[in-house]
Amino acid sequence: METQLDIKNQILDAALPRVPFKGWSDAVFNRAVTDVGVDMVTVQSFYPKGALGLAVEYHRRGDKLMLDRLEEPDLSNWRFRDCVSIAVKFRLEAIDKKEIARRSITLFSLPQNSLEGVRLVWETCDKILRTLGDTSNDTSWHTKRLILSSVYLTTLLYWIGDKSSDNMATWDFLDRRIDNVMKIKKMKAKLRHSAISSRLMDAPNWMMSRLKAPRGFKNLN
DSSP: OOOHHHHHHHHHHHHTTTHHHHOSOHHHHHHHHHHHTOOHHHHHHHOTTTHHHHHHHHHHHHHHHHHHHHTSSOOTTSOHHHHHHHHHHHHHHTSSOHHHHHHHHHHHHSTTTHHHHHHHHHHHHHHHHHHTTOOOOSHHHHHHHHHHHHHHHHHHHHHHHOOSGGGHHHHHHHHHHHHHHHHHHHHHHHHHTOHHHHHHTHHHHHHHHTOOOOTTOOOOO
């Protein structure tokens, strides 16, 4: 007997060949449902937002493919920055076609969908950091995910327009972005050890120290 997950995967697979040409549209969604031969009322019970839900499902499928690939190499002796780099690379390589990524960006750039798009990127970056062993529970929990979200999004946009062989220009760009982040972190560390800057930052640091990682944080799968 087919499960709900089986049906969702079939509908997504049926829709993907059309997405590069027609986007994540209701027409693509409806045609995919028809191709699979599932009753629309049944489909709407687990895709109440139609094509938007299908795009969300595709994004999370990419996350799963990335996590599966991260289980393959032994990363125990890798530098953390290199682990992050390979994770972002695996995530981009999980996208079937660059035009699908363009269509997804267009969809999640719409005002009514932007919050959903931000949440998905945050989920992706949280999965990467937790998989790589991040156990932070203070303000760094937020800042790490915010920084990685910026790295991921800028690299995604660069990758979409990259025409170099094997996307080598993108991976060089990704390494530069991570290098920049590491330099900023080192600079902040030096400032924290400065007596003057320490006094200036007493109040902001106290306020930021009140921030904690959400208890029982879960990705909405």
